[in-house]
Amino acid sequence: MNFREFATKNVQRNAKAYFAYFLSSTISAALLFSFTMIILHPSFKVSILPKYLKNSLYMTTIIAYLFLSFFVFYSISVFLKSRYKEFGILYILGSSKRQVQNMIRVENMLIISSSAVAGILLGVIFSKILLAASGKLLGYDALGFYIPGKAMAITFAAFIIIGIVISASCSFIIKEDKVLSLLKGTKKPRPEPKASVILVTICIALLTVGYFLSITCSEKTITYRIIPVTMMVVVATYLLFSQLSVFIIKLLKKNRSLYMKKTTILWVSNLLYRIKDNTRMFFLITITSTVALSAVGSVYAYWRDKESQVDSSFPQAFFYSNVYDNKAKVDMKTDFIEKLLKNENIHFNKVSGELKFVMPDDGKDEVVIISEDNYKKLASTLALDVNSFNENEALKDVSLIGDKRKSISFNNIQLKVTEKSEKKVLPAVFEAVYVVKDAVYERIQGVNIYFGALNVKNYKGTLSICKSYNNAFTLDDGNKYYRNFLKANILESTKFAYGVILFSAIFIGLIFFVTTGSFLYNKCYMDVIEDKKKYKQLNKIGLTYSEIKKVLNIEIGVLFLLPYVVAVIHFSFAISSLKYAFDIKITVPALQVIGTMLIAQIIYFVIIRKNYLLEIKKSLLL
Structure with a gap:
């Protein structure tokens, strides 16, 4: 038997030991194949997507591949460390460093290539369901089945490259000069973990400040707070597991x-070491789970709320504006749409008027002013009442940027800002809008803009009219004064864009969830080897199986659920910032995402716990 046959036989004889590594790699390959199969589908024209959506898909692919590479490397490193004794014996029997590394390389390539094939087959088996579901999500009726030869080749090649790179890295994990430590394995005397009161205080302070900044942010401040809050929470999470948990x-x-x-002394003492020893794993799982929850939860909240967002941001079915010198062009567009609406017997309300872009006397951001008469005309098409106000006041239109001015001055005309209107009347792109009396409007100098607006009861039924408009005015790009808003077209584009981004977020979330679950599986596989010996000894001195089961339920439960609970708390504060900053309805989507992940985590926990207890029970009967 040559060394290659020895390595192959070793895999066959230890199939159970290799199964965790093989299973996690197979699922990873299936996910990568499924994603590649969908984005390469003939009906899904990636080339025609806007640049930011194409970048989203490309970035998702890169993130997925890098994370899968890291995950496979982590899995093999954990697996190799569990075989310290085996490698130590091989070195003592005369095996050279090169022979051991060659054996690891052959084993690794065998498992990686097998898992790639198994993952591709798994993806093909469920491809019909995946294509149908993803098609609906992306705005297609359904993506039909096809032979994904290119996706197969890409997935297999990607995993072979991962295998080659990881095989070359194995020499940094197993070294010949550590035979003694290999033979001792993980049995090294460890001092009792200690916690620093200063670091515990820093942890609590960072979490408190980070959470406070999350729930008090606005649309203006959220951009500046994301990075510092993220850094605070990341550092605090590591301190939570390494210091705060030990302290508690x-x-x-x-x-x-x-x-x-009773058995409390046993599980408390065990947890003290388990949490401290697994700090890095808990930290990694918590951060990746938080990212997965936040990515899926925030995008899903937007996706679920897309119609109400479009309704609030674009009140009229059709709205277009231009500088006043191009008034004739705006009227031409009104006539064009009006004719199409009449041809389809769609009742509509029509308004035309003007507004001004003005720089306030304080030199801050440019704002829009509109006369009370024109504002009332627009409000009437939406069946809205306009609050009354005085000559020295300015009525604030609903603003998405949270403009908090109490007063404002134009051309030395001081106006007190009064209550905002009950609903936005102008498109949201006109961010800060103030309504002034007609006489005051005439006295304020600014850039005069002429607008036309048409509103219908069921704007979703005007998509064909929007397409006709786009065909007639193909080169109508627009600028800050020159706008074109077709509500049905905006909703269609928003649904598709959010569908693509949600698809990417769900895929990344699945990658993170599967890999973190596999981290825990690998950890349990390593722990059960030592726990068998430990609980066998305790059983001999009187500890019953039911008591052992109770202790292990707590320990495995903490191992599986603690990182998830912390991730859910992080996610709750992170997604709450969307509610406070953008007024997005996040409660229902957040609970749906948390519930789905919790159910999956509990199912996974029950399966692992059952197998773990079975292994312990078998060892007690020996």
């Missing part, structure tokens, strides 16, 4: 009435 468990130990009660 040590407080439990000081409560002697609780600590000395």
